[in-house]
Amino acid sequence: MSARKQMQQPHACGLSRRDFIKASAVAGGAAVFLGSLPHVQRAWAENGVDVAYGQALPENQIYTVCLQCNTGCPIKVKLQDGVAVKIDGNPYSPWNMQPHIAYDTPIAEAATIEGALCPKGQAGLQTVYDPYRIVSVLKRKPGTPRGGGEWVTIPFDRAIEEIVEGGNLFNEGPVPGLRESYALADADAARDMAAFVKKIQDEPDAEAKQALIEEFQETFAEYLDLLIDPEHPDLGPRNNQVVFAWGRLKDARGDFIKRWIGPSFGSANAHGHTTVCQGSLYFTGKAMSEQFIDGKWAGGQKFYWQGDLRNSEFVVFVGASPFEGNYGPPMRVPGITTNQVERGMKMVVVDPRLSKTAAKAWRWLPIQPGTEAALALGLIRWVIDNERFDARYLSAANKAAATAIGEPTWTPATWLVKLDEHGQPGRYLRASEIGLRAKQERPLSTDPAKTYEFDYFVALVNGQPVAVDPYDTENPVRGDLLVDGVRLGDVTVKSALQIIADSAREHTLEEWADICGLRPRDLEEVAFEFTSHGKKAVADIHRGVSQHTNGFYNVLAWYTLNALIGRFNVGGNAAAGRTVHAPHLHIVPSSTPPPPVSPPAASTTAPKITRKSPGQWNVKPANSVSRPVTSPALALSEKLAGALGVRQDKGNDGDWEEF
Numbered sequence: 001m002s003a004r005k006q007m008q009q010p011h012a013c014g015l016s017r018r019d020f021i022k023a024s025a026v027a028g029g030a031a032v033f034l035g036s037l038p039h040v041q042r043a044w045a046e047n048g049v050d051v052a053y054g055q056a057l058p059e060n061q062i063y064t065v066c067l068q069c070n071t072g073c074p075i076k077v078k079l080q081d082g083v084a085v086k087i088d089g090n091p092y093s094p095w096n097m098q099p100h101i102a103y104d105t106p107i108a109e110a111a112t113i114e115g116a117l118c119p120k121g122q123a124g125l126q127t128v129y130d131p132y133r134i135v136s137v138l139k140r141k142p143g144t145p146r147g148g149g150e151w152v153t154i155p156f157d158r159a160i161e162e163i164v165e166g167g168n169l170f171n172e173g174p175v176p177g178l179r180e181s182y183a184l185a186d187a188d189a190a191r192d193m194a195a196f197v198k199k200i201q202d203e204p205d206a207e208a209k210q211a212l213i214e215e216f217q218e219t220f221a222e223y224l225d226l227l228i229d230p231e232h233p234d235l236g237p238r239n240n241q242v243v244f245a246w247g248r249l250k251d252a253r254g255d256f257i258k259r260w261i262g263p264s265f266g267s268a269n270a271h272g273h274t275t276v277c278q279g280s281l282y283f284t285g286k287a288m289s290e291q292f293i294d295g296k297w298a299g300g301q302k303f304y305w306q307g308d309l310r311n312s313e314f315v316v317f318v319g320a321s322p323f324e325g326n327y328g329p330p331m332r333v334p335g336i337t338t339n340q341v342e343r344g345m346k347m348v349v350v351d352p353r354l355s356k357t358a359a360k361a362w363r364w365l366p367i368q369p370g371t372e373a374a375l376a377l378g379l380i381r382w383v384i385d386n387e388r389f390d391a392r393y394l395s396a397a398n399k400a401a402a403t404a405i406g407e408p409t410w411t412p413a414t415w416l417v418k419l420d421e422h423g424q425p426g427r428y429l430r431a432s433e434i435g436l437r438a439k440q441e442r443p444l445s446t447d448p449a450k451t452y453e454f455d456y457f458v459a460l461v462n463g464q465p466v467a468v469d470p471y472d473t474e475n476p477v478r479g480d481l482l483v484d485g486v487r488l489g490d491v492t493v494k495s496a497l498q499i500i501a502d503s504a505r506e507h508t509l510e511e512w513a514d515i516c517g518l519r520p521r522d523l524e525e526v527a528f529e530f531t532s533h534g535k536k537a538v539a540d541i542h543r544g545v546s547q548h549t550n551g552f553y554n555v556l557a558w559y560t561l562n563a564l565i566g567r568f569n570v571g572g573n574a575a576a577g578r579t580v581h582a583p584h585l586h587i588v589p590s591s592t593p594p595p596p597v598s599p600p601a602a603s604t605t606a607p608k609i610t611r612k613s614p615g616q617w618n619v620k621p622a623n624s625v626s627r628p629v630t631s632p633a634l635a636l637s638e639k640l641a642g643a644l645g646v647r648q649d650k651g652n653d654g655d656w657e658e659f
């Protein structure tokens with residue numbers, strides 16, 4: 001039987017197409033009437049009236065999780081005669097209902113209360129009943145080569161047996177199964193061997209290393225046959241030959257897999273995917289949240305900042321369309337729409353496509369794809385040229401200075417960066433290099449019995465160099481912000497903010513706008529509004545910005561723009577985004593607003609939009625010249641990264657090195 005013929009509706013469905021359409025019509029009709037009147041349903045339930053709408057009964061609802069995208073919204077699936085016919089949001093979850101119902105709400109009552117769900121989540125039924133859904137295990141046809149594209153279907157039980165037991169599965173010799181690969185099952189021995197291998201790896205001398213390998217072989221002689229290669233103990237036991245490579249499994253599922261494949265099965269090889277899609281968001285967040293610990297930049301968190309949409313007054317969505325996708329509509333959209341209606345929150349949507357979010361925006365900027373960093377740099381240029389940045393916040397060079405002005409964070413905007421002979425920015429200047437302050441021996445945070453050499457950073461204060469300890473709580477340093485090419489001893493320096501300004505000034509505003517296919521006026525108006533709300537403005541970015549090979553730098557440019565008007569983790573600005581854990585905001589009063597500046601004159605021209613076909617639009621921005629999309633972002637943004645003193649990821653989770 002061909003693989004195609006095996007693809008049937010799941011047995012659990014048990015519906016013919018005709019039955020399903022009938023059931024859908026009944027359910028749809030009831031839902032249209034009753035789904036819009038949940039209070040009527042509840043009244044009926046409380047009054048003991050016979051409820052004809054069976055989907056409102058708790059026994060006809062199953063609580064589970066939507067996997068239509070990787071947001072993983074909590075849902076309840078409604079059954080009719082045991083068949084899933086409707087999906088709604090779980091009202092117990094803050095992801096679907098804000099505020100969510102109390103956790104001690106009786107399940108019978110919750111059955112009549114619907115949380116929000118996005119259209120893609122609603123379409124989960126279509127995924128379940130998709131006639132082309134793969135519902136059997138596909139195995140390469142024995143005797144055919146890999147990549148030959150020939151498959152057979154096998155029952156699930158047999159698949160489990162073959163995976164566990166192995167055997168001559170493809171008529172090409174024995175294949176080890178999980179049982180055989182589960183070679184080393186002694187956890188104590190595994191731990192001891194791992195510690196010894198670390199010693200071998202840390203030994204720099206080749207001869208000494210070989211001697212350690214021989215010692216390892218003697219010490220663990222009874223386990224050598226369980227290793228992949230006893231001459232290379234670093235490869236570990238044969239357990240490591242099992243690799244679990246998965247796609248986009250977020251918290252809980254990923255945790256479960258890691259726990260199973262690692263501590264339980266004993267393989268070090270559990271790999272989720274992450275590269276250019278969301279990875280750029282996470283790694284930029286990691287780079288920008290690195291702390292100077294024990295003389296090294298470390299401890300950054302893999303996360304990203306999202307706009308605080310319920311409290312912002314002005315949001316620029318870039319490559320993010322929360323009304324259609326993003327992370328994810330059930331949680332984000334109510335915040336946006338409530339804020340728009342109740343507080344008049346303004347939105348700008350930067351998207352080549354007239355998305356549903358753009359349709360509700362104050363401004364839609366139909367940008368040329370791939371030029372998002374150019375837009376960020378154009379906005380940064382305007383903000384710096386017009387001194388609309390938050391100078392009070394940015395001038396705080398250390399913790400004491402930030403605390404003194406009521407800020408929870410601070411940046412290296414005023415720290416001095418050395419220029420090379422070509423005028424290119426490199427490493428931060430250290431106080432010992434100009435004889436300002438000697439290095440200090442300080443105890444390691446991880447092992448106070450040991451020490452490391454601490455070398456102060458440097459900022460100018462009223463033109464005079466001052467040593468900066470980032471975490472000094474006693475001596476506030478408020479540095480000069482724009483320091484351009486000052487000579488200190490043998491070195492020429494600029495402040496980090498000056499380097500950002502230089503990068504942004506490599507093009508005029510008109511040129512940045514032209515690269516993006518936008519009008520200069522668009523950039524001016526958006527930048528003016530962006531800097532007119534204190535800290536309650538934010539650029540909220542997502543994959544349209546990050547999902548590029550230069551996504552790291554694109555994200556960095558937009559996060560830098562957010563940093564210019566305040567700091568992160570402040571109400572109305574940007575908060576650490578999490579899928580499972582609720583965002584944690586440090587709400588503090590806004591600091592001094594930026595200086596007044598006259599608003600740009602109102603636009604007299606607008607983009608020309610013509611309808612091409614249903615749902616498709618031709619957009620010709622006014623006053624713009626079409627040109628091939630180039631990507632100046634990478635070269636420019638590398639300088640941004642250097643200016644911020646962030647780290648370059650040298651591998652997946654590997655070494656980070658200062659530029």
Ligand code: SF4
Binds near residue numbers: 066067068073121328
């Ligand atoms: S955002 Fe929509 S598609 Fe994604 S998990 Fe939530 S309901 Fe499902």
